[in-house]
Amino acid sequence: MSTEEKYVAAVYLVVFAFVLLYLVIMALKLTRLERQVGELAELAKRRAGG
Amino acid sequence: MWLRNNQVPALAGLAAVLLCASIALIFFYAPVDEDGLNQKIFYFHVPIAFTAYACFGWGAWKGLLVLWKRKPGADLESYVAIHQGVIFGALTLITGSLWAKFRWGVWWTWSERQLVLFLVLFLFYSAYFMLRYSLEAGPQRENLCAVYALFGVVLIPISLLAIRLAENYIHPVAFNKHGPQMAGSQFFTFLVSLAAMLALAGALYRVELLGKRLDQRLRELRELLA
Numbered sequence: 119m120s121t122e123e124k125y126v127a128a129v130y131l132v133v134f135a136f137v138l139l140y141l142v143i144m145a146l147k148l149t150r151l152e153r154q155v156g157e158l159a160e161l162a163k164r165r166a167g168g
Numbered sequence: 169m170w171l172r173n174n175q176v177p178a179l180a181g182l183a184a185v186l187l188c189a190s191i192a193l194i195f196f197y198a199p200v201d202e203d204g205l206n207q208k209i210f211y212f213h214v215p216i217a218f219t220a221y222a223c224f225g226w227g228a229w230k231g232l233l234v235l236w237k238r239k240p241g242a243d244l245e246s247y248v249a250i251h252q253g254v255i256f257g258a259l260t261l262i263t264g265s266l267w268a269k270f271r272w273g274v275w276w277t278w279s280e281r282q283l284v285l286f287l288v289l290f291l292f293y294s295a296y297f298m299l300r301y302s303l304e305a306g307p308q309r310e311n312l313c314a315v316y317a318l319f320g321v322v323l324i325p326i327s328l329l330a331i332r333l334a335e336n337y338i339h340p341v342a343f344n345k346h347g348p349q350m351a352g353s354q355f356f357t358f359l360v361s362l363a364a365m366l367a368l369a370g371a372l373y374r375v376e377l378l379g380k381r382l383d384q385r386l387r388e389l390r391e392l393l394a
Contacts, residue, residue: 122205125270129209129263130191133216136259140372147379154386161393 176378179371186364190357198357201350209267215362217260217286219369221324223253224293226373228321231314243310244384246317248376250296252369257290285327292320 119127171178194211201207227249233242264283265275278284296316303309348355 120205122270125266126205126208129212129266132262132266133212133259136255137368144375144379151379151382151386154390158386158389158393165393 176371176374179367179374183364183367183371186360186367190361190364193357193360198354199351201354203271206267206270209263211357211361212365213260213263213267214358215365216256216263218362219365220253220256220260220290221328222366223249223256223369223373224289224317224324225321227253227293228317231317234310234314235318241381243313244380245377246314247300248373248380250293250317251376252373254290254293254297255372256365256369257286257293260286261290282327285323289320289323289327292323296320 190211194208198208198211227246230242230246230249233239234246264286268277269275276283296313299316300309300313303312348358350358
């Protein structure tokens with residue numbers, strides 16, 4: 119691979135890595151939200167039961 | 169009706185199709201000109217920069233809606249748009265530096281007005297987050313953030329015009345008063361790449377906005393149940 123090809127590949131990889139990183143951040147956030155919804159549902163059930 | 173209820177998957181699907189199409193066009197359709205293979209960087213670098221401008225502009229527009237119409241939710245939309253703008257701005261600086269390292273032999277040059285003005289715009293909007301998180305949530309924060317977002321938008325035309333006003337520049341000029349300075353196939357590829365980046369930014373904007381709204385509603389629900 120020539121130096122020129124390496125720079126072109128690096129640019130496209132940076133953009134691809136950004137999209138993947140965003141996906142990871144969003145997956146982490148969704149996991150946290152799912153856990154919080156579970157906690158709130160548990161709390162609501164306890165309130166309804168008591 | 170389906171589109172209205174499924175904006176995020178529709179935008180994400182459109183972004184995926186357009187990104188694949190743009191990569192295919194860049195490598196299999198657009199010709200390699202006298203600049204060599206490194207010219208292929210242009211098809212991602214410039215659309216990413218234009219997308220950053222569009223995000224900052226959208227953030228400023230939402231800021232104006234906060235001040236003008238007191239539109240509920242506009243403050244959060246302005247914040248998310250500026251966040252996207254900063255991400256795309258960082259990508260512009262990284263892809264531009266990679267191109268410059270190969271073409272000019274340096275990662276950065278302070279003598280280029282275009283580069284310095286884009287950096288100023290990027291740093292200005294990066295400082296928006298310091299302002300936002302140094303204030304208590306409420307109408308005062310909404311107003312101050314909206315005014316800040318509106319001030320920054322003035323830098324966009326200056327940044328775009330900077331290269332055209334410079335006497336001695338080394339940064340290439342792809343668009344001037346005579347139109348695009350490239351072949352028809354290259355311009356078409358550029359337009360598809362620009363549409364792909366805008367669709368990607370739109371999809372990410374919607375996803376982030378959904379997450380933030382969900383966070384807000386959960387917080388309200390927790391306070392009600394506490």
